[in-house]
Amino acid sequence: MEQIGMAFLIGGLICLAVQLVIDLTPVTLTAGHVMVGLVTGGAVLSALGWYEPLVQLAGAGATVPLSGFGHALAQGAMRSVDERGLLGALSGGIEATAVGVATAVIFGYTMAVLFDPKPKR
Amino acid sequence: MAFSFEQWTPKVYRRFLQSMKPKRTIAKNALWAFFVGGLFCALGQGIHNFWRWQGLNAFDGAAATAAILVFIGAFLTGIGVYDQLGKHAGAGSLVPITGFANAVVASAMEFKREGYVFGVGAKMFTIAGPVIVYGCLSSVVIGLIYFLRMH
Amino acid sequence: MxxxxxxxxxxxxxxxxxxxxxxxxxxxxxxxxxxxxxxxxxxxxxxxxxxxxxxxxxxxxxxxxxxxxxxxxxxxxxxxxxxxxxxxxxxxxxxxxxxxxxxxxxxxxxxxxxxxxxxxxxxxxxxxxxxxxxxxxxxxxxxxxxxxxxxxxxxxxxxxxxxxxxxxxxxxxxxSPAVYHHPASLAGRSAVTVTHVTVGKVVDLGVKDAGDMGSAMAPAAAHTILTHLHDTERTVGDYDAIVTGDLGHVGHAACRALMAAEGVVPGERLLDCGVMIFDASRQDTHAGGSGCGCSAVVILSELLRRLRDRCYRRLLFVGTGALFSPMSSQQGESIPAIGHAVVLERGE
Structure with missing residues (x-):
């Protein structure tokens, strides 16, 4: 229960911080910009060793936001370098996040087959 | 004939507009983002705990959790709920991995009428594609730097 | 002449x-x-x-x-x-x-x-x-x-x-007047004519935000209205209404202020189709309506009725357009805008 509460708190705070960035930046930030920023930022923080403590503290509160996707990419790359050397640098990130990407493709396709977009109200 | 405003620079016009722009509801947006984002993360933690209880290790547990969350985001998009949620939650529904799923599914569905190859197939990643590109780029760069520091 | x-x-x-x-x-x-x-x-x-x-x-x-x-x-x-x-x-x-x-x-x-x-x-x-x-x-x-x-x-x-x-x-x-005959459905109501056309110039004051088209189009609307009044040697008082296309709430306020800066105060006579078509407080439409269909359905329904039913004698309709594409926007171009005006007047 405590874990879930911590995930709620930290995850919520990350979203709140991003919302403030969106609302307070004078230029328009699109969904694409925000997601790219989070993944890249998460990867860099992770490489510097600053993201892992947050994951230890918040669990899913740090891995569910897209910065956690970046964390998984960076950790995957570094772990693979340990195992396979230079080739690991190329394969590690994709390997570590393959499940997420593949499910997105599968469900994206399935949902497109099953449903039509609905008009906005 | 010329009007004086025609001589204005973009900077002057921007300042002129400042007083006319409606204010954003920053506090309300932030609260929505906090609660919805927090709920997605708490849900993720619950799913993660379930997988760990099922005997998966931390790494596989995280991957399986991501898969379930992607499905939830995709399904909510399919039935037309996620865009309604996003209208209020903003970053709260964009930042969790469900938002990534929403970007993929919304694009795939939207362009279904242009066919399954150049519609669904090609347009699926119009919004989420850059995430994969920059994610891949940064992971390889990080891997290379890590490799060079090791040797 | x-x-x-x-x-x-x-x-x-x-x-x-x-x-x-x-x-x-x-x-x-x-x-x-x-x-x-x-x-x-x-x-x-x-x-x-x-x-x-x-x-x-x-x-x-x-x-x-x-x-x-x-x-x-x-x-x-x-x-x-x-x-x-x-x-x-x-x-x-x-x-x-x-x-x-x-x-x-x-x-x-x-x-x-x-x-x-x-x-x-x-x-x-x-x-x-x-x-x-x-x-x-x-x-x-x-x-x-x-x-x-x-x-x-x-x-x-x-x-x-x-x-x-x-x-x-x-x-x-x-x-044309040569072939016009008053439709049976308009018995007892006025005929409406188009008397003047003011062709707009592209005006661009550097607004780049494609999510804020009202601000981008307001200068073009103000420019066309002021030019029209100057060209025809008329004043705002010669019109029962000056109706801009779809500036929305933000652009409407900007257009009003731009006109005031040149010494023209339209007051209640300045209307906007984008403001009129939705109830922003109830319909969650933010700054109002836009799109070609917006000014088309507003001018040809309620405003035309006011002319035919003799509430108005003459109105200036200024359609406003943001002439950009998603591509030009992504390439960092600002939004060129235009306003075309036509005078609709009750015929005899």
């Missing part, structure tokens, strides 16, 4: 008549303050079609047929169709023209298309090239979203200055 007045205005020698008009709109528009005024409302966004683009084209076709009917024209009477919309290569207009089989000029002026069509049409008739033509414009919320913004199911927040693209189409049947 020729027909040209000043630098941008044409005074028509034999003002053509607005013989018939027809407006058709979507459900959200139907729930708005002007819902009762439109000739027809569609039950849902698809209206029995398989794609939203087909629906938009059907809206336009329906509006054109309706306008001809209101003018008591038989099929084949319309000699020319001036039509445009927001989509790439103006496909709604193209496919509508295919269905109608009327000789066709496709026009593009973004959201100013209705004013552009009315102005061009009036000049063509006054020039003696044709006696009867139809000008029309359409837009559809979902087709515009997927082309200009993002997929409809994407969970994005709309900024408060964003406008809501109207689903709707309006068509106006214009006739």
């Amino acid at each position: 020729g027909k040209k007045r000043g630098k941008q205005t044409f005074a028509l020698a034999a003002p053509p008549y607005l013989a018939g008009a027809y407006t058709i709109a979507g459900t959200k528009e139907g729930e708005g303050p002007l819902g009762e005024c439109f000739d027809q409302l569609i039950p849902d966004a698809l209206w029995g079609e398989t794609t939203w683009e087909k629906t938009e084209s059907k809206l336009m076709t329906t509006a054109v047929r309706g306008a001809c009917q209101r003018a008591d024209w038989t099929e084949g009477d319309a000699e020319l169709l001036l039509a445009g919309d927001l989509l790439n290569q103006t496909i709604s207009a193209n496919f509508s023209a295919r269905a109608l089989g009327i000789p066709f000029f496709g026009i593009f002026g973004a959201c100013s298309t209705m004013a552009e069509g009315l102005g061009l049409g009036a000049m063509l008739i006054d020039g003696g090239y044709v006696d009867r033509l139809v000008a029309t414009a359409s837009s559809h919320h979902e087709t515009a979203e997927r082309q200009f913004r993002s997929p409809n199911e994407l969970g994005v927040q709309r900024p408060p200055e964003a406008q809501w693209t109207v689903t709707g189409a309006g068509a106006a049947a214009l006739a």
